[in-house]
Amino acid sequence: MSKSASVPGFVGGDQSETAELGAHAATRESAVYVRVKRVFDLLVCISASPAVLMIIAFLTPLILLFMGPPIFFCQPRVGLNGRTFRMFKLRTMVNTSSTARPSGATIVGDPRVTRLGRLLRRSHLDELPQLWNILNGEMTLIGPRPEQPHLVKNYIKLLPNYELRHSVRPGLSGWAQVRYGYAADVNETGVKLRYDLYYVKNFGIALDIKIALLTVLVFMNRRYVR
Numbered sequence: 347m348s349k350s351a352s353v354p355g356f357v358g359g360d361q362s363e364t365a366e367l368g369a370h371a372a373t374r375e376s377a378v379y380v381r382v383k384r385v386f387d388l389l390v391c392i393s394a395s396p397a398v399l400m401i402i403a404f405l406t407p408l409i410l411l412f413m414g415p416p417i418f419f420c421q422p423r424v425g426l427n428g429r430t431f432r433m434f435k436l437r438t439m440v441n442t443s444s445t446a447r448p449s450g451a452t453i454v455g456d457p458r459v460t461r462l463g464r465l466l467r468r469s470h471l472d473e474l475p476q477l478w479n480i481l482n483g484e485m486t487l488i489g490p491r492p493e494q495p496h497l498v499k500n501y502i503k504l505l506p507n508y509e510l511r512h513s514v515r516p517g518l519s520g521w522a523q524v525r526y527g528y529a530a531d532v533n534e535t536g537v538k539l540r541y542d543l544y545y546v547k548n549f550g551i552a553l554d555i556k557i558a559l560l561t562v563l564v565f566m567n568r569r570y571v572r
Contacts, residue, residue, distance in 0.1 A: 379550060387486050391477045398474050402436070405471065409437060412462045416441070418475060423492035426515045430495055431484040434475035438463025470565065476518055488554045489517025490542040501539075504532055511542040514549055521545040521553065524560040 409417050419437040422430050439458040459467065466472040479485040485492065490511045493501070501508045522541035529535040545553060 382551075383486060383554070384483070387480050390487060391481050394477065398477055401471065402474060405436060405466070408462060413437060413460055414441065422495055423516065424495055424498045424512060425484050425492055426512060428509065428512045431479065431482075431492075433479055433485070433492060436466055436472040436475060438466050438472050473518060480518065484515075486515040486517045488519055488557050489515050490520045490545060491523055492516035501532070501535055505536050505539055507543060508539055510546055511539065514546055519557060519561040521557055524557055524564050 406417050416437060419435045419439070420432050421435075423433040425431050438460065440460060463472070476485060480487060498508075520542065521544060522538040525541050526534075526538050529538045545557075
């Protein structure tokens with residue numbers, strides 16, 4: 347998918363357009379909306395907790411039956427200001443913990459994803475444990491999706507301004523996620539970065555509401571499942 351700087355919701359490669367992002371994000375991140383956003387995150391997570399716990403309790407024996415332990419997948423991710431945290435998901439892949447193979451970006455039809463895992467990913471139920479990350483303040487409901495440290499290290503070298511996406515908290519859903527989907531390589535990550543930078547530059551309640559509505563629309567779209 348090719349995009350240009352003229353596409354709405356997409357930051358182009360113009361240096362004058364990206365140079366202001368760092369200072370802009372810093373002032374936005376300290377604004378009143380950040381505190382309001384945090385309160386809203388807590389209210390949603392606390393309200394949804396009973397239903398989420400029931401769903402996880404239902405899925406736990408299925409995961410144990412069809413994939414075996416462990417139930418949860420825990421992986422380091424890079425969050426606000428470049429700090430690393432442990433992100434939780436329901437496990438959807440074969441257990442490769444005994445191997446030395448590093449985890450890379452998930453691709454379409456990834457053979458590591460099990461049959462049950464595909465169902466969990468298609469319904470996005472595998473993301474439910476990330477409500478714990480939101481409660482801990484490591485993530486938010488809406489923001490750029492967090493990446494693995496070794497991928498971030500590589501992207502920072504290859505993609506200008508990549509580190510600016512860490513000036514806001516990573517989210518469960520984001521502008522790049524609903525407008526582009528998942529990225530499987532550096533080129534696709536570069537495209538997604540333009541959407542993330544647009545989010546950083548336009549951080550506020552109006553864009554978050556738009557992302558929330560778009561998230562519902564793309565919820566079951568297979569293009570956004572890997």
